[in-house]
Amino acid sequence: MLESPKELSFEASKMALDSAGLTLKDIQSVVSGSAPDAFDGVHMKGEYYLDGMGAIGKPHERVYVGGGTGVFTPIGGWWNVASGMYDTVLCVAEEKMSPLHPHPQYAFWSIFDQILERPLGTTLLWIFSLEMRRYMHKYGIKEEEIAEVAVKNKGNAIDHPSAQLGAKITVNDVMNSEPICSPVKRLDVSPPSDGAAAVVLVSEKVAKKLTDEPVWLDGVGWTLDSTHWTNRDLAYPEYVEKAAKMAYKMAGIKNPRKEIDIAEPYDPFDYKELHHLEGLQLAGKGEAPKMTVDGVTQRDGDLPVCPSGGLLGVGNPIAAAGMMKICELFWQLRGEAGKRQVKKDARTGVAQAWGDLMQVGTVAVMRS
Amino acid sequence: MPILEKISQASQARHWTDSIPLEFHYTAGVAGEEFRRELKRNGRFLASECSKCKNSYVPARMFCPSCFIEMKETRTLEEPGYVYSYTTVNRNRTGEPNGPVTLALIRFEGVKGGIVHKLNVSEPSSVTFGMKVVSILKEASARTGALTDILAFKPA
Numbered sequence: 001m002l003e004s005p006k007e008l009s010f011e012a013s014k015m016a017l018d019s020a021g022l023t024l025k026d027i028q029s030v031v032s033g034s035a036p037d038a039f040d041g042v043h044m045k046g047e048y049y050l051d052g053m054g055a056i057g058k059p060h061e062r063v064y065v066g067g068g069t070g071v072f073t074p075i076g077g078w079w080n081v082a083s084g085m086y087d088t089v090l091c092v093a094e095e096k097m098s099p100l101h102p103h104p105q106y107a108f109w110s111i112f113d114q115i116l117e118r119p120l121g122t123t124l125l126w127i128f129s130l131e132m133r134r135y136m137h138k139y140g141i142k143e144e145e146i147a148e149v150a151v152k153n154k155g156n157a158i159d160h161p162s163a164q165l166g167a168k169i170t171v172n173d174v175m176n177s178e179p180i181c182s183p184v185k186r187l188d189v190s191p192p193s194d195g196a197a198a199v200v201l202v203s204e205k206v207a208k209k210l211t212d213e214p215v216w217l218d219g220v221g222w223t224l225d226s227t228h229w230t231n232r233d234l235a236y237p238e239y240v241e242k243a244a245k246m247a248y249k250m251a252g253i254k255n256p257r258k259e260i261d262i263a264e265p266y267d268p269f270d271y272k273e274l275h276h277l278e279g280l281q282l283a284g285k286g287e288a289p290k291m292t293v294d295g296v297t298q299r300d301g302d303l304p305v306c307p308s309g310g311l312l313g314v315g316n317p318i319a320a321a322g323m324m325k326i327c328e329l330f331w332q333l334r335g336e337a338g339k340r341q342v343k344k345d346a347r348t349g350v351a352q353a354w355g356d357l358m359q360v361g362t363v364a365v366m367r368s
Numbered sequence: 369m370p371i372l373e374k375i376s377q378a379s380q381a382r383h384w385t386d387s388i389p390l391e392f393h394y395t396a397g398v399a400g401e402e403f404r405r406e407l408k409r410n411g412r413f414l415a416s417e418c419s420k421c422k423n424s425y426v427p428a429r430m431f432c433p434s435c436f437i438e439m440k441e442t443r444t445l446e447e448p449g450y451v452y453s454y455t456t457v458n459r460n461r462t463g464e465p466n467g468p469v470t471l472a473l474i475r476f477e478g479v480k481g482g483i484v485h486k487l488n489v490s491e492p493s494s495v496t497f498g499m500k501v502v503s504i505l506k507e508a509s510a511r512t513g514a515l516t517d518i519l520a521f522k523p524a
Contacts, residue, residue: 001375043388098378101385103463114394115404116427117484119515120471121461126484129455130473137453137497182456182492226433230473230482231425234453 001098001194005040009052009094012196012320016090017054020200021210027200028086030055032062033073033093035318035355038107041099053092053198065224066111067268067355069093070197070322071362075220077201087206092198093323104192111357113227125181125189127358131234132183132271138235139286141274143183147174148292149270150187153306156299157313159339162324164193164315174270190268190310195317197324215333219251219365227357240279240354243361247350248281251365256281260365261346262332263303264325266354267310276352277305279361304342307332322353326364333368396513399430402442404513411505411517412444415479424479448500448524449474452482456492468492474501474521486520500524 003011009032017023030053034045042048046062053060063069063076070093077091097104105123112122135141148171157166169187177186207214221243225232232238244256253259265276274288282303283291291297297305308314308328311321329349331337352363375381396404399416406414406428416439417424418432424443425432432439452475460466470492475482488504489495501521511517 001378002381038388041386041388103461105461105463109461114392115396115400116515120485122484123457123461125459126455126457126471129457130453130471130484133455134453178458179456180459182458184455228425228433228481230475230484231480234473 003194005042005045005049005094005096006052008096008194008196009049009092012094012198013053013090013092016092016198016200022088022200024054026088027054027058027090028088029059029080030090030092031073031076031080032060033064033069033076033319033323034062035064035066035069035095036107036111038110039095039097039100039104039318049094052094054090065222065356065360065362067266067318068222068322068353068360068362069319069355070324071326071351071353071364072222073319073323074199074201074217074326074364075222075362078217078220081201081203087203089201090198091201091323092196093319094196095317095320096194097192097317098194123181125184127229128269129181129184131358132269134234135271135275136183141286141289144171144175145289145293146188146271146274147171148289149267149273150174150312152292152298153267153270153273153310153312155313156307156340157309160309160314162195162315163309163313165191166309166313184269188270190312190316193315193317193321195315195320195324197320197327199323199326199330213334213368215330216367217364218367219247219249219253221246221250221361221363223361224356225359227359229357229359232358236285237275237279237354237361239359240276240352240361240363241281243363244280244350244352247363247365251367253348253365256350257303260303260348260350261344262307262329262342262349263305264308264310264328264349264351265305266322266325266352267306267312268316270312272354273306273310276354280350280352280363299340300343302344304344304346307337307340307342318355322351322362325351325353326366329366333366397430399428403428406444407517408511408513410444411508411511413476413483414442415445417441417443426476426479426481426483445476445479447502449476449482449502449521451487451495451497451499451501453497454487454495470495472501472521483518485518488520488522
């Protein structure tokens with residue numbers, strides 16, 4: 001909260017460089033990600049924070065696809081390396097939401113159609129509650145089943161050193177929390193947060209010099225749907241399916257449910273984790289709630305989901321939240337996640353982020 | 369380092385306040401203007417139809433996003449529409465308690481897209497999926513072609 005955007009970026013960037021055993025001199029280019037300028041309140045945020053990312057005098061680009069930005073940032077880094085342009089790329093995602101008053105939510109006001117939606121006082125919670133309700137209706141899902149995700153993720157976050165809302169809660173706590181925008185209740189939603197997260201991406205030849213245990217970015221995918229969200233089915237995120245299939249194809253994954261060991265889908269709302277598991281082809285349509293209730297997605301389950309604690313538990317500094325998932329897979333796939341380490345021997349993971357007007361899917365497959 | 373930091377409100381640290389004073393004048397666009405005119409003059413909703421794929425879209429649009437050709441055909445929609453999804457809101461966009469207000473995504477048979485608007489019901493629990501609804505409009509003389517010409521939708 002005290003750190004400025006530059007300082008947040010610096011702290012994450014330095015941690016990533018230290019982890020890779022590199023210094024800034026070793027970095028050839030920088031890719032950054034951050035959501036609307038309105039959060040930090042600086043109307044050229046990418047240019048403003050770049051000192052903190054070590055990007056002065058280096059090729060720097062900022063990528064942006066709303067809430068999908070965090071996973072899009074390493075995808076941008078992947079372009080840099082895969083194109084053959086650079087061997088060492090620092091990828092940093094930053095978000096500082098606390099400057100905006102009366103509430104960070106206010107920034108989302110201007111993403112809606114200025115003629116057709118804004119005159120009503122639209123908020124993001126409206127459209128997500130319409131989506132959650134449609135998802136529940138189509139597949140006969142109960143609010144209590146969805147609440148299990150909030151219980152799991154906030155519980156997992158207790159073991160994350162950066163967590164904002166780690167807590168032991170029950171399904172009843174979620175059910176009895178304030179109804180903000182039915183069926184969305186207070187504990188179904190992640191909080192606004194400040195944060196930054198970073199990774200270093202390098203080419204294969206550099207990776208082999210740096211470590212005996214590299215984590216590979218083996219598949220990337222991303223797609224967007226229209227901002228005309230009223231066209232959409234709402235019960236199923238097709239744009240996530242398309243992004244996932246693109247990433248799986250690149251990674252040579254034919255049966256995601258069998259080949260993916262661990263998943264970090266985007267969970268700004270508890271129902272979104274379920275929605276996204278289905279879009280990622282890790283659960284059949286309408287079947288992710290049962291998988292959760294059965295404990296399959298717990299840290300000791302067959303498919304651990306959001307072992308980090310997710311956005312619901314760690315927090316939701318938009319772009320940094322997606323990158324946090326990439327960082328979590330890095331630690332999990334190297335067996336370095338400490339108390340958060342999943343029980344199974346995880347070798348292949350998928351991270352996914354989502355955002356804008358419920359229209360973007362960004363997906364990354366990682367392997368150790 | 370942020371991991372160990374205990375400050376959870378910006379007001380706990382020294383801070384300065386400022387705003388970005390900007391004002392925007394938005395046009396509705398070519399197709400949006402036709403939609404507005406039909407709403408103002410005749411109190412009806414205008415949809416565009418693609419000559420190639422035959423899909424219709426509401427509100428009216430200039431081009432078909434699938435075929436990527438201009439949509440020149442328009443038609444007005446027959447009410448009632450129906451509730452595709454709904455919610456009851458208890459806080460406004462600044463986070464202050466406000467409401468409850470029931471809102472719905474209203475769709476129309478055979479048309480893609482829809483209109484999000486207030487739903488006038490005495491009990492939020494009385495709303496159902498597929499419920500037929502009709503619009504409540506301002507008097508013709510008071511209409512300006514804005515979305516707020518629609519006061520709300522109500523059960524048909």
